[in-house]
Amino acid sequence: MIFDAPTIDYAGLSPIIALTAGLVAIVLAAVIDPIKRFGPVLALLAYAVTAGCLIWQWNADVDLVAGALRLDGLAVTLSLLAVVSAAVAVLLAIGDPSETQAGRSDWLALLTGSLLGMVILAQATSMLTFFVGLELLSIPLYALCGTNLRRRESLESGLKYLIVGSVGSATLLYGLAMIYGASGATGFQAIADGLQAGDGMLSDSLTLVGVGLVAVGLAFKVSIAPFHQWTPDVYQGAPTPVTAFMAVATKAAAFAVFIRFFEVALGPIADQWDVLLAALAALSIVVGNVGALAQSSLKRMLGYSGIAQAGYMLAGIVTATQAGVDALVFYLAGYVAMNVAAFAVVVIRERQTGFSDDISSLRGLGRSKPLVAWPLTIAMLALAGLPPTVGFIGKLYLIEALVDDDWTWLAVMIAIGTMISLAYYLRVAATVWMSPADEPEAAAIDTAALPPQIAGAQVDPFDDPHADRRWYLLAPAIIAAAAAVFFGVIPQPLVEFANHAGNALSIWIS
């Protein structure tokens, strides 16, 4: 008997292969002492190769692994965003207590594992890979949140994220099961065919409950209100490099599958779920922006701001048009730049001021450290959607897509949300530029005196008064801020990047 060996598209799988090889290398390197120190180099190398593979496969449009994965424009663009954010997280983590305490290789292995989940998720076209990718993304993240072993908040945030995240995953799995029951298929395309063919299934309550549960599960992952309660706590408690990675990369990957599942698999019943998602988006915009107003911790504020921004992005899915997807991907790319700049500055200030991410740690920064102050200011202006930054063009893109598809009320919601957001984004800018640095920098917490939260954790000095001169912290901040301005003035390259993602779905949506 002769079997036809399945053809394996190595080129299409190359990003996943590269990343997996990198993960193995990082884990193996952990046992070889002299190489151990070079963990970050190894990780960055692996990400660079992965990014190279993704760019090599830029124009790919192929089904992989019997239709379980699909490498297309959407997958390539959003995977690239995730890889870039992971590389930034590696840089920001150099010298971070979370990394040194948890063990550098372990920390990097967890990060790379999570990134692998994201790359898989961005390509998932079957409910199985969808769920596997999501869990591979989530589980290392739960652990990463708790890697700052000396801080109670970090461990608490890891546990909180684990519990809430598991509830989200379970909800999602339930929903997937129901949709499988209704459509009899696991592949996204097959689900769409099943929904289209099945008589009466379009309004079948089993399908609709399933869709609702999947939306809720994904809403947990991208922190859409009212499933956002974990976000501020986890963002604040987790080590800042992890928070940065979580805020940016998770959104990119989760929105990739959000787009694919809703526009492809559930495309035929778009007019049933669009109102649901529009309501979630509107709620998220209000809750996120209002919640951020009262925050004094920068990380909490960025957490709430992330909820609001997720609401803006979700609006791009609501339209179920290619313009909407383009706008979402554009906004997401801009969002990566703005948040990387903001979080990099938070990391710098945390190290200089004894792990305080309070807004007051920024007082007088404009005068004393303009190189740190400018990236943060640009990030805030961009998040607030002011020209000449990518944030303005992103909002323009979203509002245009919404108005074009008769969702003017949601466009007005985005405008109103942006108005509220000015109050807290500009408060940061005002603290940086308009308050005198009259108070001495907060005394560093005497870390040695803190009892270890887990027996055996080492004692490390946390503070680094020269953090504002470390290239690996400053470079991400400055490059990201420069990108936020560059793409605000010359947006066309980023528009083409977003179009590349949207074109991948042109078969399914108008």
Added chain:
Amino acid sequence: MLSSIIWTPLLFGLIGLLVPKRFAAWVAAFGAVITLGLAIGVLAGFDPDGGMQYVTDVTWIPGLGVDYSLGIDGVSIFLVLLTTVAWIPAICFSAMRGTERPALYYLMLLAGETATLGAFLAQDLLLFVLFFDLMIVPFYFLFGIWGRDRGGENDPEDSPGNGVVTVQSATLKMIVFTLIGSLLMLVGAIAAAVISADGGELTFSMQTIIARGLPDGSQNWIFWFFAAAFLVKMPAFPLHGWMPDSYRAAPLPALAVFSAVLSKVGAYGFLRVVLPMMPDAADLFQTTMLVLAVASILYGSAMAFTKTDLRLVLGFSSVAQLGFITAGIFAFDVTGAEGAVLQMVNHGLVVVPAFLIVAMIAERTGSTELGPMGGLAKKAPVFAVIFLIVSMATLAIPASANFIGEFYILNGLFQVDAAWAIVASIGVALAAFYALRMYQLTMHNPLPEGADSREISLRDALVLIPMVGIIVVLAFCPQLIIHGSEPAVDSAVAVVREVAR
């Protein structure tokens, strides 16, 4: 050509970052002069009857239908000239005194000029919105970083009872008010483009949108989205809530250009965007807008008459003047609109020296409060004469260009209804009250202790006398602006008159 006018200021601002600190101011001043030179160059080749000229049209974001498209016509040319003129004294005045962090200061000031010129020259609706939003960003930093907390016990320069204003709260209020308006305008602009395209090719080109037209129902709400942005910017009663605090906290040279030019962008927006694009809505809401305008005139004049801080006297007088301008535009009459354009230029030219004089008065008496002032004219006749000319122009004394402007506006209002003209003319009378009170209380009366009546220094005279000269010259030949702007104003107003008929 127009691009070079827009970007020259910013370029010199950036050069200022690279040169040694003490040269930054003069690089900035040089940049502002070059910009004025370019604007005069455009004026030289300008034909009032030529419609839109010096057109630049480059696709900027093809995916979104946004073009980098510029052009200049009879309305914008005078505002561009006003802008390029107004920035020079503000920069020179600061340059002679020195500021903290000069490179950043002049970069922000020049970035503000770039954004303002962009707003006056943009012929793409979205580009206009972008520059309109962009204007506020440098001024947010200018007011915030170089402004000062006012009031409270630690501020001897402020009379008790004025209340405490912190720079942070003042600038926040200003930017939130302004951007609430302009975000609505962004939605309105996108809706205008999408609705007028009606499934066709999406473009933000103003001319195309005007040619395609908007249906009545959409016009009504888009009108208010635009009006919100413009009325806040002016500011007009009752959307002026941000004005008193930011005027009190702001550094005076930056405030001079802010008050002189940025407020005009709102009025300009009505002429350039609202009337031609939404004529039905403009006609429908004419009475509402005239009520707002007249309310601004009366309220602004009354407040200017009662306030004792010179910054606020000038601030509220601007509210009143912008009320006049709005009324002139919404008379839908060519004379009214011509008067409005002339008055935009006049007011800008008067306000810049007025605020700089206030800064000089503050140097002599240590305060901008009218209460403890007086007698400054005693040893300073030249200074007093300069201030007198500026005050007389403010109150629109016959023979001043301001008189012609207000006369044209009232004439236009008379065509709508005599009642409007009569109520608005109360504002003219009140202007005489507050302008003369301001002059008297500072220059006449005995000199209080601690105040220093000294003659204007040569360097300050060099800044002020050219401005006063322009005011005087314009008083002799206001028809330059009236005639120059006539064809452009006529085409804007004609659309609405067509509808009204």
